[in-house]
Amino acid sequence: MRRFLDRYWYAYAMVLPVVLVTGVxxxxxxxxxxxxxxxxxxxxxxxxxVLDRPATFxxxxxxxxxxxxxxxxxxxSFWSTLARTLVWTFGCVLAHFTIGLGLAVLLNRxxxxxxxxxxxxxxxxxxxxxxxxxxWKYMFNAQYGVINQALRVVGLPDPVWLGQSDWALVAVMxxxxxxxxxxxxxxxxxxxxxxxxxxxxxxxxxxxxxxxxFRDITLPGLRAVSGTVVLLGVIWTFNMFAxxxxxxGANPNTRILVTYAFERFFSxxxxxxxxxxxxxxLILSVLLVFVAGYRRALRGQEAA
Amino acid sequence: MAARRSRLASVGLxxxxxxxxxxAVFPVFWVLVTxxxxxxxxxxxxxxxxxxSSLDNYARVLAGEKGDFLAWFGNSVLIALGTTALAVFLxxxxxxxxxxxxxxxxxxxxxxxxxVQMFPFAVLIVPxxxxxxxxxxxxxxxxxxxxxxxxxxxxxxxxxKGYFDTIPADIDExxxxxxxxxxxxxxxLVLPLARPGLAVTAFYxxxxxxxxxxxxxxxxxxxxxxxxxxxxxxxxxxxNRTEWGHLAAASVLVAxxxxxxxxxxxxxxxxxxxxxxVKG
Amino acid sequence: xxEVAYDKASRIFSGNPPVRAVDELSLDVADGEFLVLxxxxxxxxxxxxxxxxxxxxxxxxxIKIGGKDVTNVPPKGRDIAMxxxxxxxxPHMTVAENMGFALKxxxxxxxxxxxxxxxxxxxxxxxxxxxxxxKALSGGQRQRVAxxxxxxxxxxVFLMDEPLSNLDAKLRVETRANIAAxxxxxxxxxxxxxxxxxxxxxxxxxxxVLKDGLLQQCDTPRALYDKPGNxxxxxxxxxxxxNLKTVPLTAEGAKLDGLVVPLERxxxxxAGADGLSEVTFGVRPESLxxxxxxxxxxxxxxxxxxxxxxxALVHGAVRIGGAAERFVVRVDGRTPPGLGQTVKVAVRxxxxxxxxxxESGVRLSS
Numbered sequence: 001m002r003r004f005l006d007r008y009w010y011a012y013a014m015v016l017p018v019v020l021v022t023g024v025x026x027x028x029x030x031x032x033x034x035x036x037x038x039x040x041x042x043x044x045x046x047x048x049x050v051l052d053r054p055a056t057f058x059x060x061x062x063x064x065x066x067x068x069x070x071x072x073x074x075x076x077s078f079w080s081t082l083a084r085t086l087v088w089t090f091g092c093v094l095a096h097f098t099i100g101l102g103l104a105v106l107l108n109r110x111x112x113x114x115x116x117x118x119x120x121x122x123x124x125x126x127x128x129x130x131x132x133x134x135x136w137k138y139m140f141n142a143q144y145g146v147i148n149q150a151l152r153v154v155g156l157p158d159p160v161w162l163g164q165s166d167w168a169l170v171a172v173m174x175x176x177x178x179x180x181x182x183x184x185x186x187x188x189x190x191x192x193x194x195x196x197x198x199x200x201x202x203x204x205x206x207x208x209x210x211x212x213x214f215r216d217i218t219l220p221g222l223r224a225v226s227g228t229v230v231l232l233g234v235i236w237t238f239n240m241f242a243x244x245x246x247x248x249g250a251n252p253n254t255r256i257l258v259t260y261a262f263e264r265f266f267s268x269x270x271x272x273x274x275x276x277x278x279x280x281x282l283i284l285s286v287l288l289v290f291v292a293g294y295r296r297a298l299r300g301q302e303a304a
Numbered sequence: 305m306a307a308r309r310s311r312l313a314s315v316g317l318x319x320x321x322x323x324x325x326x327x328a329v330f331p332v333f334w335v336l337v338t339x340x341x342x343x344x345x346x347x348x349x350x351x352x353x354x355x356x357s358s359l360d361n362y363a364r365v366l367a368g369e370k371g372d373f374l375a376w377f378g379n380s381v382l383i384a385l386g387t388t389a390l391a392v393f394l395x396x397x398x399x400x401x402x403x404x405x406x407x408x409x410x411x412x413x414x415x416x417x418x419x420v421q422m423f424p425f426a427v428l429i430v431p432x433x434x435x436x437x438x439x440x441x442x443x444x445x446x447x448x449x450x451x452x453x454x455x456x457x458x459x460x461x462x463x464x465k466g467y468f469d470t471i472p473a474d475i476d477e478x479x480x481x482x483x484x485x486x487x488x489x490x491x492x493l494v495l496p497l498a499r500p501g502l503a504v505t506a507f508y509x510x511x512x513x514x515x516x517x518x519x520x521x522x523x524x525x526x527x528x529x530x531x532x533x534x535x536x537x538x539x540x541x542x543x544n545r546t547e548w549g550h551l552a553a554a555s556v557l558v559a560x561x562x563x564x565x566x567x568x569x570x571x572x573x574x575x576x577x578x579x580x581x582v583k584g
Numbered sequence: 585x586x587e588v589a590y591d592k593a594s595r596i597f598s599g600n601p602p603v604r605a606v607d608e609l610s611l612d613v614a615d616g617e618f619l620v621l622x623x624x625x626x627x628x629x630x631x632x633x634x635x636x637x638x639x640x641x642x643x644x645x646x647i648k649i650g651g652k653d654v655t656n657v658p659p660k661g662r663d664i665a666m667x668x669x670x671x672x673x674x675p676h677m678t679v680a681e682n683m684g685f686a687l688k689x690x691x692x693x694x695x696x697x698x699x700x701x702x703x704x705x706x707x708x709x710x711x712x713x714x715x716x717x718x719k720a721l722s723g724g725q726r727q728r729v730a731x732x733x734x735x736x737x738x739x740x741v742f743l744m745d746e747p748l749s750n751l752d753a754k755l756r757v758e759t760r761a762n763i764a765a766x767x768x769x770x771x772x773x774x775x776x777x778x779x780x781x782x783x784x785x786x787x788x789x790x791x792x793v794l795k796d797g798l799l800q801q802c803d804t805p806r807a808l809y810d811k812p813g814n815x816x817x818x819x820x821x822x823x824x825x826x827n828l829k830t831v832p833l834t835a836e837g838a839k840l841d842g843l844v845v846p847l848e849r850x851x852x853x854x855a856g857a858d859g860l861s862e863v864t865f866g867v868r869p870e871s872l873x874x875x876x877x878x879x880x881x882x883x884x885x886x887x888x889x890x891x892x893x894x895x896a897l898v899h900g901a902v903r904i905g906g907a908a909e910r911f912v913v914r915v916d917g918r919t920p921p922g923l924g925q926t927v928k929v930a931v932r933x934x935x936x937x938x939x940x941x942x943e944s945g946v947r948l949s950s
Contacts, residue, residue: 006656010405025453036430036431103321111317120325123329124332126511126570129515130515134552138548139334145351178327258427480638482733483660
């Protein structure tokens, strides 16, 4: 034991602050959140220390899960919302990745003004997301928005972007793509720069075409970086609440799991904490399943 | 480059980059344009670059006519800087331990950096509220700083761990032989060498706090003087009648510090960010 | 100044099964001695050095520096200085700061640090570069800074982990001599790790040969060369390597193609006692000679001639027991045989033949 402490105490000392903070602010709330899912807790029966009112909620077993998983519209139509969440997540991440990769490849070339292009292209990342949300909401406005103005000028139909239709989903996805491309671009650019130049030279000597070089050197060389950023991208996008909420508010056409949970939480007469928590646990479960499968697939690919 | 690019390819390359840059910059540019227009002109059906433009919106926002903008700004600065400092400290120590020491519990720690990012924090607001209340931190800026740290630190620690991995362990060992303790190595050798990674981490943490809405509205007291910018700016968005001109002016004021903090950091981004991602 | 002692020191890396990277190493290094640890990669030589530095745990046994048990003392308490293979210079410090860092940590006065750094820099011809960052130096200069960093400390022991392997061939030979001379002058106990047996031979007062974590032999370069303790040491020390072949044993000696090499009594007795019908027969290239076609000798078909100037190395195939075996013979550089030619090869002096046990590799001859 002494030996053990002698050897590792500084490692644990350095890890302790993080473990302490995340332990208190993640594990305890998580445990409490999971507990809520088995109760009928809402704003009316939660303990309120300000009013000195004790808690009066009671356990309901698995009822919340049954309600939610039944797909009942009164509980957010779980399955169709999940489907929309998947469309949103994979649509956004696919666009992030392809556009980010394209721009990274362009920026990785010797091109005049590269630093300026890079700085401009990263700009969406630097702007606080709530401001970007305002900006896009303004630009997407059906009457005075600059986007419809431009569409009218070139004679294209000008939809009501942020109304009660799937255009709203398209619009928030566009906003989120705009927001997320810089991160992918920067990460992939770093990955590109880590690929040794002599691999390209060797391929050129071997007579590989530019497309072959891209397919056989660039993509495999990016595998480690892209594996990680795609995973993070999926997780972040799946839980991306701010963009949707700030651009479209509580619009059922842009409802994904996490925004519905938040709706349930903050709006509505009852502030249904139990259902919101149930959604939280389900979100976490879906992500856990995805991550486990994804890591296995990646590992399988590495072995192959 | 073995062969010189043809003229056509060169034009295409620049065209693509210019196009992408315009899309990246335009929304920001448009906010800037709008910020000079009176609210009524900002909603005209044929938008123009200049339309009775003036600095009036800025003057009114700064004068506090639309809520105590300067107080919000001060709160945001304090909270964002607090988050930055604490998040960098937490993620650097944990990242270094994960990078250098092979201690029991290292793998679970790395895995938890990934897992915590999966948490839908938005729905943990009530339990978080309870915890902060129990700690006596509910309604305080420090409580909010702690919450922001839990959202920013997992990614930051993960990223910094990757950055530390790129610093040869030989340097640590030379330092140990020269007479440093493990903490001394961290403080006097590794941190100075990890500046690019730290800059990126700091920026990331700063942005996390600077632009966050949900926690800030839930955990700060409703008094106007204790709001952050992100919460305060919601006053411009009233039901069906958004004061776009004022909102735009306030937005520009909010974005300026973030962008200003960003540009010194951005040259490190390419080196600092992915090294974290590569080594997973 | 201090002597160093490894006392059955082991380093065990966990795994399945656990790897004994250094296995019960016992070694005494005298005060002021230059000891070289040599071995192929994975032999545990670097691990042994790092155990002495305190950078690697000692799982069993003990290590002493200057008579004091330092087994559980952290590196900074050991009064050692180390030169790394990568040099491990601090990239964010100037040459002067790099060299003075350890003294600064010990709280030595600024003026004194400056004087000591200046003195070391002069010794290493670095005075011009004191204000530069390592990035702005050539490989050779960086190597000297790493040396300087160690010298300034005036430690009890210098530890050097393949300090020359990143230099080009010419500079390596030059620096080799410089380090040996410097050590002579300072008289500081030095442990030097290398995989290059030429470095080991030319630099060390004594050389310790390691393989698979086990100490094979520790002796002066001359003794290692003349009387290698086992077949591994015999094959490892010397360039080109000793010819080592398993050959049948007869009553008169070792039987090679058309040639029976008479063996000393003692070796034959020992082989007989073990009931051996074969032995590992070792003879260095320079102990072989080309002889006239009428003399007794092995017939060798020349496959390759490496001209080195003063002499030439003749590689060829000899049939032993039905199989072709490769031999290398060092011959006079002015009259090498031609490619494809068949030559006769004989052992110059039966006393220069080494015999080893065919399985254990232990030396049989005296």
